[in-house]
Amino acid sequence: MKKEILRFSDVTYIYHTVRGETIAAQDLSFSVDEGEFVAIIGPSGCGKTTLLSLAAGLMKPSAGTVESRGSFGYMLQRDELFPWRTIEKNICLPLEIKRQTAPEHRARARELAVKYGLGDFLDSYPGQLSGGMRQRAALIRTLATDPDILLLDEPFSALDYQTRLNVTEDVSEIIRSEQKTALLITHDISEAISLADRVLVLTRRPARVAHTHTLDFEVGNPLKRREQANFSGWFERLWRELNE
Amino acid sequence: MKHNLTECSDEHMTFLKRRKKRRALIWALRLGLLALLLGVWELVTRVGWADPFLTSSPSRIGATIASLYRDGSLFYHIGVTLAETLAGFAIAVVLGCGVALALWWSDLLREVLEPYIVVLNALPKIALGPLIIIWFGTGSTAIVFMTVLVGIIVCILHMLSAFIATDKNKILLLRSMGATKWQILRKLVIPSSLASFISMLKVAVGMAWIGSIMGEYIVSRAGLGYLIVYGGQVFKLDLVMSATCILCLLAAGMYFLVALLEKAIVKNADR
Numbered sequence: 001m002k003k004e005i006l007r008f009s010d011v012t013y014i015y016h017t018v019r020g021e022t023i024a025a026q027d028l029s030f031s032v033d034e035g036e037f038v039a040i041i042g043p044s045g046c047g048k049t050t051l052l053s054l055a056a057g058l059m060k061p062s063a064g065t066v067e068s069r070g071s072f073g074y075m076l077q078r079d080e081l082f083p084w085r086t087i088e089k090n091i092c093l094p095l096e097i098k099r100q101t102a103p104e105h106r107a108r109a110r111e112l113a114v115k116y117g118l119g120d121f122l123d124s125y126p127g128q129l130s131g132g133m134r135q136r137a138a139l140i141r142t143l144a145t146d147p148d149i150l151l152l153d154e155p156f157s158a159l160d161y162q163t164r165l166n167v168t169e170d171v172s173e174i175i176r177s178e179q180k181t182a183l184l185i186t187h188d189i190s191e192a193i194s195l196a197d198r199v200l201v202l203t204r205r206p207a208r209v210a211h212t213h214t215l216d217f218e219v220g221n222p223l224k225r226r227e228q229a230n231f232s233g234w235f236e237r238l239w240r241e242l243n244e
Numbered sequence: 245m246k247h248n249l250t251e252c253s254d255e256h257m258t259f260l261k262r263r264k265k266r267r268a269l270i271w272a273l274r275l276g277l278l279a280l281l282l283g284v285w286e287l288v289t290r291v292g293w294a295d296p297f298l299t300s301s302p303s304r305i306g307a308t309i310a311s312l313y314r315d316g317s318l319f320y321h322i323g324v325t326l327a328e329t330l331a332g333f334a335i336a337v338v339l340g341c342g343v344a345l346a347l348w349w350s351d352l353l354r355e356v357l358e359p360y361i362v363v364l365n366a367l368p369k370i371a372l373g374p375l376i377i378i379w380f381g382t383g384s385t386a387i388v389f390m391t392v393l394v395g396i397i398v399c400i401l402h403m404l405s406a407f408i409a410t411d412k413n414k415i416l417l418l419r420s421m422g423a424t425k426w427q428i429l430r431k432l433v434i435p436s437s438l439a440s441f442i443s444m445l446k447v448a449v450g451m452a453w454i455g456s457i458m459g460e461y462i463v464s465r466a467g468l469g470y471l472i473v474y475g476g477q478v479f480k481l482d483l484v485m486s487a488t489c490i491l492c493l494l495a496a497g498m499y500f501l502v503a504l505l506e507k508a509i510v511k512n513a514d515r
């Protein structure tokens with residue numbers, strides 16, 4: 001029996017500005033189980049980023065409830081590494097913020113970096129790394145505090161296609177081997193299909209869940225998935241639903 | 245990126261050589277221009293096309309500075325002005341950054357104070373001269389106060405706009421890690437404003453000179469600004485020109501120091 005780790009119940013969120021109000025989400029309900037990889041796709045501007053901010057508790061819903069168990073790691077579209085810090089110091093940033101200054105925390109972060117191929121770059125500055133490596137460093141920074149849920153807001157969309165495939169591959173491997181729960185937001189249908197256990201399709205703004213699909217792949221590896229026979233079937237289906 | 249200089253191509257060597265040559269040419273022309281200006285100035289006063297009583301001349305400036313040096317007042321006046329300028333500069337920068345931080349911290353404070361800052365920025369500070377004399381007397385305190393007054397608004401506005409321009413996504417990232425406002429300030433806002441801080445220093449140096457000389461015009465009994473005013477009043481143009489030349493050198497020197505500081509910090513910041 002899977003345990004629920006995040007639940008949105010009839011969540012509504014309204015942005016207020018002088019010009020008026022924008023309903024970004026309305027009666028939005030869904031839940032995520034522990035260890036699950038959920039992808040959320042939706043038309044641009046429908047309220048996806050809003051949804052993540054609500055999940056992370058950075059904003060309170062106007063109505064409804066967001067319940068979660070566990071801690072969050074947030075990863076943004078661009079790596080947002082601090083250019084004046086070395087990679088090691090960037091990776092340890094969340095530890096500093098959370099005042100987890102004990103040496104074993106640092107050692108864990110370093111270990112992660114070494115394990116995922118950044119060992120030689122710990123003393124480098126972000127400007128010296130390629131886009132793909134920077135994004136990997138950003139993921140390791142997200143993992144440094146050992147969060148229970150990863151919130152990924154289009155983390156690959158700033159990368160070029162080739163790098164993107166590779167980084168998606170890396171990230172998928174890292175997230176699965178660390179057995180994390182992940183909530184991935186993306187524009188990219190094939191990215192969602194190649195990574196997730198379950199895909200939620202959102203409506204246009206205000207966002208609601210239009211469809212939920214549990215994907216039936218035997219393999220977890222994104223590149224292998226792309227070669228599977230049912231990949232294109234899923235793609236067409238989601239594409240249709242997205243454009244309804 | 246580091247390049248290994250021993251391994252660079254011939255073409256790159258010629259490129260570097262040409263660059264070096266060009267730098268040398270530019271410096272030669274700069275110095276030549278200076279020599280030309282001084283030469284022409286000297287010449288026209290010597291042959292009587294211009295009255296040295298009104299225009300002074302390089303040789304007379306030299307003589308004036310030498311006599312100031314001999315009676316021991318040269319370094320006294322330089323010291324007075326330099327001390328006032330540096331004190332005013334330091335206070336304006338420190339106080340200005342402090343105020344900018346406070347304004348960044350509290351939106352309410354910022355919105356409340358905005359019109360005051362705008363007015364203070366627009367106000368010609370020299371209009372406050374009489375008030376300053378009455379409040380602070382005619383000593384160095386008044387001049388330092390004037391210097392601070394002239395410089396601080398620029399510091400505040402410059403730094404505030406830098407603080408406010410901090411990348412919103414990076415703030416979001418820190419907030420998602422549970423950062424407090426104080427942590428956001430220390431880990432992100434201040435370090436990312438370093439470049440702006442330096443460019444602010446460059447502006448503030450200029451402002452400090454304006455402030456201190458303006459202050460000396462109104463109240464002082466010593467300093468380069470005083471020499472200029474005094475020289476003007478007694479029609480000793482040599483003295484006016486001498487003090488102005490020294491001022492040029494000092495201002496340039498101070499700007500140069502800030503530029504050096506910039507180089508050092510930038511080198512440190514993004515290797």
Ligand SMILES: Nc1ncnc2c1ncn2[C@@H]1O[C@H](COP(=O)(O)OP(=O)(O)OP(=O)(O)O)[C@@H](O)[C@H]1O
Pocket residue numbers: 015016017022023024042043044045046047048049050051205
């Ligand atoms: N701070 C804000 N104030 C007012 N309106 C906002 C604010 N942030 C977002 N919105 C509006 O809310 C809606 C949803 O925004 P959100 O950023 O969540 O969408 P999104 O699906 O992430 O968009 P994108 O696909 O461009 O990333 C948009 O119409 C946006 O204009």
Ligand SMILES: [Mg+2]
Pocket residue numbers: 048049050153
């Ligand atoms: Mg978004």
